[in-house]
Amino acid sequence: MKNFSVYVSALLLGMFAGSALADATLLNASYDVARDVYKDFNPLFQKHWKAKTGENIEIKQSHGGSTKQVRAVADGLEADVVTMNQANDIEFLADKGLVTKDWTKKFPNNASPYTSAMVFIVRKGNPKGIKDWSDLIAPGTQIIIPHPKNTGNGRNTYLSAWAWALRQPGGNDAKAQEFLGKLLKNAPLFAAGGRDATTTFMQRRMGDVLITFESEAEMIAKEFGKGEFEVVYPSLTMQTEFPVALVEKVVDKKGTRTQATAYLEYLWSKEGQENAAQNYLRPRDAETLKKYSSFFPPVKTFTVDEVFGGANKAFAAHFKDGGSFDQIYQSK
Amino acid sequence: MLPGFGLALGYTLVYLSLLILLPLGGLILKASELGFSQIIDIALGERSLAAFRVTFGASFLAAAVNAFFGLIVAWILVRYPFPGKRFVDALVDLPFALPTAVAGITLATLYAGNGWLGRFIEPLGIKVAYTPLGIVVALTFITLPFVVRTLQPVIEDIETEVEEAAASLGASRWQTFARVIFPAIFPALLTGFALAFARAIGEYGSVIFIAGNLPLISEIVPLLIISKLEQYDVLGATALAVVMLALSFILLLAVNLLQWWTANRHKNDEPLEVAAGKASGATT
DSSP states (O other), X not given: OHHHHHHXXXXXXXXXHTTOOXXXXXXXXXXXXXXXXXXXXXXXXXXXXXXXXXXXXXXXXXXXXXXXHHXXXXXXXXXSEEEOSOHHXXXXXXXXXXXXXXXXXXXXXXXXXXXXXXXXXXXXXXXXXXXXXXXXXXXXXXXXXXXXXXXXXXXXXXXXXXXXXXXXXXXXXXXXXXXXXXXXXXXXOEESSHHHHHHHHHTSOOOSEXXXXXXXXXXXXXXXXXXXXXXXXXXXXEEEEOOEEEOHHHHHHHTOHHHHHHHHHGGXXXXXXXHHHHTTOEESXXXXXXHTTTXXXXXXXXXXXXXHSSHHHHHHHHTSTTSHHHHHHHOO | OOXXXXXXXXXXXXXXXXXXXXXXXXXXXXXXXXXXXXXXXXXXXXXHHHHHHHHHHHHHHHHHHHHHHHXXXXXXXXXXXXXXXXXXXXXXXXXXXXXXXXXXXXXXHHHSTTSTTHHHHGGGTOOOTTSHHHHHHHHHHHHHHHHHHHHHHHXXXXXXXXXXXXXXXXXXXXXXXXXXXXXXXXHHHHHHHHHHHHHHHHOXXXXXXXXXXXTTTTXXXXXXXXXXXXXXXXXXXXXXXXXXXXXXXXXXHHHHHHHHHHHHHHHHHOOHHHHHHHHHHTTO
């Protein structure tokens, strides 16, 4: 259904692009919950670009599940830039030759202008006293997470727990897998997606802890009220990246390389970083991070590259068919 | 008969080819990149097998539930005038129009432990949301119109005089139903059942929100297909799809044969009026 709407919006874009007054039009294919970030960012860039070059630039947004978006781009959705929440989705485009192989080096910080962290959301007063990953395997504690194999959010949770178990005294892969087995036993369900997990936890009141992005916690506060829950930062968690890349084939064809590059670079500007922080995404710029330090308590994080040797390797070892996730369910 | 058979047949063939055969052909062509044994390996994995069981089992149950209650709904809607009948009639089509994801989220909220229904049935030990039972509930909701809408015109065709004739000839109410009415609507009931069943097998949107999606317990085949696509494993997804298609085709074919057989038997039998006489004859 989402794929379909992507095509329809692409079709509509194609129909109206000619009639637009803009000097250039960019299409940004983005992940599902990025709406707010880019809704605020696009006008900032338009203003900046107008002041700098006098050009009117129009920016279209296309949102959908990260993997679906990438497949749409591979199938011909003419996006100038992709702004995703998983590196392996952009790797897929690199394999297809739409994005350059060394895309992570084209922009600073591994081509990820802002980050987030996986955190625990617990009920008000933290009745089960949940402090760290080890508390989640206690009998009778229920965790709410999206499907670890099918959703980025679920995969991040899985890898965070794995990395934590690995870093415990005497930790190794076998012990980590055992820990994950116990952890997943405490999941009464796997939600269809990140927002579905949130609804299940907050509205349907299922489970004792929801594991999600730090940025999602603020969405929950807006929706359900701040006093309804508490955020718990585990002793180690994943720093999630939001990689961006230029779709080489499209910008060459449309002649929008300059504008598209400037658009992505602007994410690292003061304005871009401020905007990320205001949307509760951790800015890369140290000064901005300090300014918004009340949003972002210090937390010990790891990156997928450090622990798993890259997004593709992590995916292959854990989420491909026959990977560690499948093994957990086969040993039963 | 109106002329133009050639043109109409040509149009039919082109239309069906473009709409159905072309995509199906593409699917099978893609799957043929894998060997037959590989396709079987993928389909016979522990998780795939469990998913096939859940999908076909839940679809069968949902279609069966609708065959029973859908028949009652259709009967009431055709035979009895009552206030708000048009409203109820329109209600039946709602599952057609509602986006399936909305249906799934609504049902999950309704049947969750603190939902309007869930709070009453969970203390009784009946868990619906996030269990295989939830899948059956979602599929029953989605497929209701198929049975009702298939049966309605057929029931309309049975004149009430037939019932009167059976009664006047001494048939009991049960005999009238079992030997006069039911044989007449049974082929349509099978069609409705088959449509509902086929629709349920392919359903994804509503199920994933209420199923719980636990491996080996409440994963459906379409979810595994999406899971393969998430891995950019198009071939694996295609293999599962082809196996699902083949199984559905065999089952639908069986239902069609059964339907053809019952319809034929009925045709060779006797008109309804005679059946009415016979039904009563049995008692006299």
